[in-house]
Amino acid sequence: MEDDLDVEETPTIVTDVAANTALSPELTSSVLAAATAAEDTAARPGTCVVLRIAGARGGRRFDWPGPVGVGDVTKWEAALRRLEQAPAPIVALVDGDAYGPAAELLLVADYRIMGAGASFSFAASEAGVWPAMALHRLAAQVGIGRVRELAVQGRPLSAEAARACAVIDAVAEHGAEAAAIAAGRALFRSCVGSEIAIRRRLVLDAVTTRFEDALGAHLAASDRTLRRVRAVS
Structure with missing residues (x-):
């Protein structure tokens, strides 16, 4: 993964997460650190969280x-939920396979990038696919059929297939990771953190909440x- 991320003129919170080992306090703490940093800088327009995730290799x-x-699992899920509710857009890049x-x-990211040739899959054991809250998120985002393929049948998705069914947003060729991150950040340049957090929640709640x-x-x-627009006009 490239280390020369250009932060340009907008404030950027870059967090490296080693998600290629078993669950540990350090892994949970790294996710909480990203969420805390996003919360602390929420007042700065255009602030973006960039997650550089080390995935499984080879x-x-x-x-x-x-x-x-x-x-321990409860703390991990709580850390993911806190990041998901952070008042800043989240751009995430996985270096390696997006496994487990x-x-x-x-x-939990708003813009998701995987490398060409990588795969997306949930962790599995002799007991079957791990029943993480990620199953709930994916069902809400792309539908039951894709989750059945991943969670019940246990089949992985290539990065290209994940992009085709909107599980991720971009596939980056080797050497083009920084450009892919920059493209994702550009989508959120004018975002107000608290507002994107509200939109994210409305979207996530849509599939489980009656219209009324x-x-x-x-x-x-x-x-x-409306009140924000009036205040700046």
């Missing part, structure tokens, strides 16, 4: 989450936008 698969307790924790982390129940949240978001 087809290697490892035990996920590993020899941990449900309390890398796949789970990628699904969702209306109030959407009207509240509309009112916020």
Whole structure:
């Protein structure tokens, strides 16, 4: 992965996450650190979180989450949820295969990049695919059929197939990773962090909320936008 990320004129929070081992306090802490940094800089327009995720290499698969307790898993899921609710756009790039924790982390991002030739898959063991909240996220985002393929049948998706079905947003050739990140960041250059967090929540809640129940949240978001526009005009 390239290390010369150009932060240009917009504030950028770059976090490297080693998502190629079993669950550990260090892995959870690295995700929490990205969320905390995003929360601390929410007032700065255009702030973007860039996650550079080290995934599995060479087809290697490892035990996920590993020899941990449900309390450790709860902390991991809470860290992902906190990042998912962060008041800043999230651009994520996986270096290697998006397997297990890398796949789970990628699904909380607003713009997702994988390398050409890599694969996307959930972790699995003799008991089957790990029942992470990532299954819920993916079902909400791309539908039950794709989740059945990944979670029930246990089949991986190539990066190219993941792009074709909108699991990810871009496939980067080797050497073009920084350009892919820059393209993702450019989409959010004028974003206000608190506002993108609201839109993200509205989208995520859409598949589980009745229209009548969702209306109030959407009207509240509309009112916020109208008041913000009036304040700057």
